[in-house]
Amino acid sequence: MRLKATISYDGTHFSGYQIQPNGRTVQGKIEKVLTKMHKGKAVRVIASGRTDQGVHAVGQVIHFDTDLEIPLSNWKKALNTMLPDDIEVVDIQMATEDFHARFDVIEKEYRYFVLNSDKRDIFKRNFYYFVKEKLDLSAIQLASNHFLGTHDFTSFCGTNTNVKGDKTRTITDISVEQRGDTMIFRVRGTGFLYNMVRIIVGTLLEVGLNKKKPDDIPQIICQKDRSQAGNTAPAQGLYLWEVSYQEKS
Amino acid sequence: MRLKATISYDGTHFSGYQIQPNGRTVQGKIEKVLTKMHKGKAVRVIASGRTDQGVHAVGQVIHFDTDLEIPLSNWKKALNTMLPDDIEVVDIQMATEDFHARFDVIEKEYRYFVLNSDKRDIFKRNFYYFVKEKLDLSAIQLASNHFLGTHDFTSFCGTNTNVKGDKTRTITDISVEQRGDTMIFRVRGTGFLYNMVRIIVGTLLEVGLNKKKPDDIPQIICQKDRSQAGNTAPAQGLYLWEVSYQEKS
Numbered sequence: 001m002r003l004k005a006t007i008s009y010d011g012t013h014f015s016g017y018q019i020q021p022n023g024r025t026v027q028g029k030i031e032k033v034l035t036k037m038h039k040g041k042a043v044r045v046i047a048s049g050r051t052d053q054g055v056h057a058v059g060q061v062i063h064f065d066t067d068l069e070i071p072l073s074n075w076k077k078a079l080n081t082m083l084p085d086d087i088e089v090v091d092i093q094m095a096t097e098d099f100h101a102r103f104d105v106i107e108k109e110y111r112y113f114v115l116n117s118d119k120r121d122i123f124k125r126n127f128y129y130f131v132k133e134k135l136d137l138s139a140i141q142l143a144s145n146h147f148l149g150t151h152d153f154t155s156f157c158g159t160n161t162n163v164k165g166d167k168t169r170t171i172t173d174i175s176v177e178q179r180g181d182t183m184i185f186r187v188r189g190t191g192f193l194y195n196m197v198r199i200i201v202g203t204l205l206e207v208g209l210n211k212k213k214p215d216d217i218p219q220i221i222c223q224k225d226r227s228q229a230g231n232t233a234p235a236q237g238l239y240l241w242e243v244s245y246q247e248k249s
Numbered sequence: 250m251r252l253k254a255t256i257s258y259d260g261t262h263f264s265g266y267q268i269q270p271n272g273r274t275v276q277g278k279i280e281k282v283l284t285k286m287h288k289g290k291a292v293r294v295i296a297s298g299r300t301d302q303g304v305h306a307v308g309q310v311i312h313f314d315t316d317l318e319i320p321l322s323n324w325k326k327a328l329n330t331m332l333p334d335d336i337e338v339v340d341i342q343m344a345t346e347d348f349h350a351r352f353d354v355i356e357k358e359y360r361y362f363v364l365n366s367d368k369r370d371i372f373k374r375n376f377y378y379f380v381k382e383k384l385d386l387s388a389i390q391l392a393s394n395h396f397l398g399t400h401d402f403t404s405f406c407g408t409n410t411n412v413k414g415d416k417t418r419t420i421t422d423i424s425v426e427q428r429g430d431t432m433i434f435r436v437r438g439t440g441f442l443y444n445m446v447r448i449i450v451g452t453l454l455e456v457g458l459n460k461k462k463p464d465d466i467p468q469i470i471c472q473k474d475r476s477q478a479g480n481t482a483p484a485q486g487l488y489l490w491e492v493s494y495q496e497k498s
Contacts (some may be wrong), residue, residue: 087371
C-alpha cells in the first residue's frame with residue numbers, strides 16, 4: 001500500500017531535508033520512525049524534492065510503501081507521536097500504487113518572508129529574513145512581473161547545482177505583498193533550479209533597495225550569468241508552501 | 250560606572266535566566282561576554298528577577314558595573330556582536346551608581362500567548378501554548394477581573410517556591426484579548442510569586458474551557474490552597490514583557 005503524506009517542518013535544526021551520513025535530516029528522522037514501526041525493515045521515503053539547511057516546509061509531500069495493517073485514520077497520530085517536535089504530519093492519504101511524490105509534481109509554491117522593520121525581532125530570527133532599510137514595494141512588484149512565464153533561469157541558478165542540462169523553467173504565478181512590517185513573496189512554478197527562489201528574492205530585494213531597477217530584470221535573465229543577479233537570500237525566510245499533483249488523493 | 254540594559258531573549262534553548270554550574274543560561278552567557286570584554290575580570294550581572302527554563306523576555310532589565318572606557322553608543326553593538334543570537338541587547342543606558350535592577354522595580358508586565366486554533370502550528374510551538382478546544386473569551390475576561398488588586402496569592406504560588414513569608418501581592422492591571430486565533434493575556438503587578446502568572450493563566454484557561462466558572466476565582470483566592478487553582482500553564486507561552494522603574498534612566 002502506498003501512502004502520501006503532507007508534512008510540515010521547522011528547518012532550523014536540520015541539515016536539510018535529504019538524508020546524509022552525519023547530520024540531522026528530515027528524511028533521516030522520518031525513515032527512522034517508519035523503520036521502527038516496521039520492526040526494523042528499512043522504509044524508503046520519497047519527497048517532492050529536497051530543501052536546504054534552514055529552509056522550512058508547510059506543505060512538503062512524501063510517499064512511502066507499507067504493509068502494516070494500521071487504519072488510515074491512525075497513521076497521522078502514530079507518526080506524530082514518534083516524530084521529533086519540529087516535524088509534523090499534517091495529512092496522510094492512501095495513494096495509487098503508481099503515485100510518485102517527485103515525478104508527479106505539477107506545480108510547487110514557495111513563500112519567502114522578510115521582516116522589513118527598523119527593529120530586529122529575536123523571535124523571528126529563524127523564520128524571517130530581517131531587512132532594516134525600507135524596501136520599495138512598488139518597485140519590487142514591478143520587477144517581479146518580469147519573472148512570469150517560461151525563461152532560461154541560468155542567472156538564477158546556484159552555482160553548485162547538479163543540473164547539467166537545460167535551465168528553462170516556468171513560473172506560473174508570482175506576487176509580493178506587505179502586511180504590516182512583513183513582506184511576503186509567493187512564487188509558483190512547474191519546476192525550480194537550485195536556489196532559484198532565494199536568488200529571485202535576493203534580486204528583488206536589491207530592486208527594493210534601489211540597487212537595481214525593475215527593468216533590469218529582463219536583461220539579467222537574458223545574460224544567463226549568475227553573477228548578474230542579486231545575492232542568494234538566506235535560508236531561514238524560505239518555506240516550501242505547497243506541492244500540487246494532478247490526482248486528487 | 251553603572252549601566253542599565255534592556256535585553257530580549259528566546260528562552261527555548263536556555264535552562265532559565267539564572268546562572269548554574271551546568272546548563273546554558275542567559276546570565277551565564279552575558280557574564281561570559283562581559284568578563285571577556287574586561288580581560289578576564291569577573292563581571293556580575295543583576296537582573297530584575299529570574300525567568301524559568303523556556304520562558305522568554307522582551308524587556309528584561311539588568312545592571313552591571315564597568316570601568317571600561319567605551320562610549321555608551323558603542324556598548325549595544327559590542328555586546329550584540331559577542332552574544333549568541335538568542336539574546337539581544339535592545340537598549341543600554343547609563344544608570345546612577347545606586348540603581349538596582351531588582352530592588353528598584355516598581356512594576357512588571359508579563360504577557361502570555363495562547364494559540365487557540367483547531368490546527369497546531371509547528372513554527373509557534375516554542376512561542377505559544379496551543380489549545381485546541383475553543384476558549385470562551387468573555388468568561389475568561391470576567392474571571393480575570395477578580396485578580397485585580399491586592400490579594401494573598403498562596404493559591405497561585407508554585408509549591409517549590411522559596412518565599413517563606415507573606416504571599417500578598419498586588420496586580421495593577423490584567424487584560425485578555427483575542428487577535429485572530431491568538432489569545433493574549435497581559436498581567437501587570439508590583440511583585441509576583443513563583444509561577445504566579447502561569448498558574449493564573451492556567452486557571453483562566455480552565456474557565457475558558459468551562460471547567461471552572463468566572464465566579465469561582467474569589468473562592469480559590471480565599472482558600473489559599475495551590476490545589477484549588479488550575480494547572481501551571483507551560484513555559485513557552487510566557488514573556489517577561491516590561492519592567493518599570495521610577496527613575497527615568
